[in-house]
Each structure stands twice: as C-alpha cells, then as structure tokens.
Amino acid sequence: MPNDGGIVVKITCLPDGRTVDIEPSETILNADLRANIPHAHACGGKAKCSTCRVAIVDGLDNCPPRNELEDAMALRLGFAPEVRLACQTRPRGGVTFRRLVLDEILLLLARALLVACIGLAMLRPAFHRAGAGNGDLAQLGA
Numbered sequence: 001m002p003n004d005g006g007i008v009v010k011i012t013c014l015p016d017g018r019t020v021d022i023e024p025s026e027t028i029l030n031a032d033l034r035a036n037i038p039h040a041h042a043c044g045g046k047a048k049c050s051t052c053r054v055a056i057v058d059g060l061d062n063c064p065p066r067n068e069l070e071d072a073m074a075l076r077l078g079f080a081p082e083v084r085l086a087c088q089t090r091p092r093g094g095v096t097f098r099r100l101v102l103d104e105i106l107l108l109l110a111r112a113l114l115v116a117c118i119g120l121a122m123l124r125p126a127f128h129r130a131g132a133g134n135g136d137l138a139q140l141g142a
C-alpha cells in the first residue's frame with residue numbers, strides 16, 4: 001500500500017511473524033487490528049493503558065518522536081527509547097516490532113504496574129509534606 005510518497009510501507013509484527021501494509025498516518029495498532037493480529041489495546045487506543053506497547057527491533061528511525069500523550073506514559077513507566085505505544089506510533093517507513101503484552105497475565109501485570117506508578121506519583125507530594133526525604137521515597141521505588 002503506498003504512503004504519501006508513493007512508497008509501499010510494511011510493518012512486521014513479532015512474535016506473530018506477520019507483515020502488513022500500513023496506510024498513511026495509520027497507527028501500528030490500527031494496522032495490526034485491521035490484519036486481525038490480536039494486539040492488546042485495553043483503553044481503545046487513547047494512550048491510557050500501555051497494553052499496546054511494542055519494542056521496535058528495527059526501523060526506530062522510521063518512527064516519529066513520541067507525541068505528548070505517549071511521552072507522558074513513557075516517562076511514567078520508564079520506557080526505553082525503543083518501547084513505543086502502538087496506538088500513538090505512526091511509522092513513516094518500515095518497522096519490525098515485538099508486541100510486549102501477549103496474554104491475559106501480562107495484561108493484568110501491565111495494568112497493575114500502571115496503577116502502582118500512578119499511586120506512587122500521588123503519594124510523592126504527601127511524603128514531601130510529611131517531611132520525608134528522597135531517600136525514603138527511593139526505598140519505596142518512587
């Protein structure tokens with residue numbers, strides 16, 4: 001399928017080993033779902049759950065920088081640069097990526113991690129008001 005420049009852009013999804021065409025400005029998540037790849041997307045593509053996360057294993061240069069929503073999630077969860085939200089990433093060229101939330105157990109763990117990170121972020125001001133130092137927060141992983 002040609003993109004805006006008339007070039008056929010394909011993305012490859014691991015571990016499925018499926019390669020699909022991606023339309024101009026289409027997200028990785030949309031292309032996968034269109035191809036019936038069982039890509040987790042608990043929030044429906046709104047950058048709120050992180051279950052669509054992928055690790056780009058080839059073609060990171062073909063992915064535009066994170067948008068504001070994805071950047072906030074990446075900061076909150078400490079994503080490495082190659083970990084992207086499939087619902088927010090619109091490749092401009094070919095990429096190969098690995099889905100990271102593959103089953104219900106991983107889905108539950110991803111949700112628990114997000115809730116824990118939000119909870120720690122909410123506790124941080126209370127710790128500071130109570131006079132706790134950063135060392136106290138570090139012990140909690142905050």
Ligand code: FES
Binds near residue numbers: 042043051
């Ligand atoms: S589908 Fe929820 S963050 Fe992408």
